Amino acid sequence: MEKNNWKAKAGTPDYLEAKQKIVDVAIELIAEKSVSKLRFEELAKRVGCVRTTIYRYFDSKEELLTEVMTALMYQMAVDVALYTVDNKQAPSKDTFTEGIFHTITRLRTDSRYRVVMDSDNIDFFAQLAVDRMPEKIAPILSSFINDDQATDMQLNNGLTIEEACAWLAIQIISYAQFGLLGKTEEEQKAFVNKMIVSVMITES
Numbered sequence: 731m732e733k734n735n736w737k738a739k740a741g742t743p744d745y746l747e748a749k750q751k752i753v754d755v756a757i758e759l760i761a762e763k764s765v766s767k768l769r770f771e772e773l774a775k776r777v778g779c780v781r782t783t784i785y786r787y788f789d790s791k792e793e794l795l796t797e798v799m800t801a802l803m804y805q806m807a808v809d810v811a812l813y814t815v816d817n818k819q820a821p822s823k824d825t826f827t828e829g830i831f832h833t834i835t836r837l838r839t840d841s842r843y844r845v846v847m848d849s850d851n852i853d854f855f856a857q858l859a860v861d862r863m864p865e866k867i868a869p870i871l872s873s874f875i876n877d878d879q880a881t882d883m884q885l886n887n888g889l890t891i892e893e894a895c896a897w898l899a900i901q902i903i904s905y906a907q908f909g910l911l912g913k914t915e916e917e918q919k920a921f922v923n924k925m926i927v928s929v930m931i932t933e934s
Contacts, residue, residue, distance in 0.1 A: 755777050761844055799858055806837070859899035863898075867895050
């Protein structure tokens, strides 16, 4: 018998659905309790399976947490995009600012993101974001930056979309951890516009 042939068969629709359900429930449990209190026994009960089933998809808690953080990172990118394009105006530096500001605020206040803002995980999450963010969110960012039909926004200073994605991830995580300058929401948005958006893009 080959080692690990009891593992779930990767790549099938059923595999992807089951794995995503485990990740989603893990996020819920972490939000309710904490990273340190996440246990596979309780996770399996919430998912509706036995503990050993979790190990068919994840070799360890660390591997599961990596997938959790990747899922949340992707959600960050989706949030930025939704706030940038889901409004009555065309995508612009102002709407991009709104998207980034909302995402930073959500990271600081939404318990779903507790795992990535945990002091034990923040460095790992930052590196994960740099490594995976370009691949995950470049298509999203490209839909409203450097797309002549969708927007007048263009990347500054010869930045590639991949570089912009990695840099944006670092900025969002840093400001989520340490906070934005400004006492009011408007002052904080102005700071985001000046220190993040205007560094990244220009409007033609």
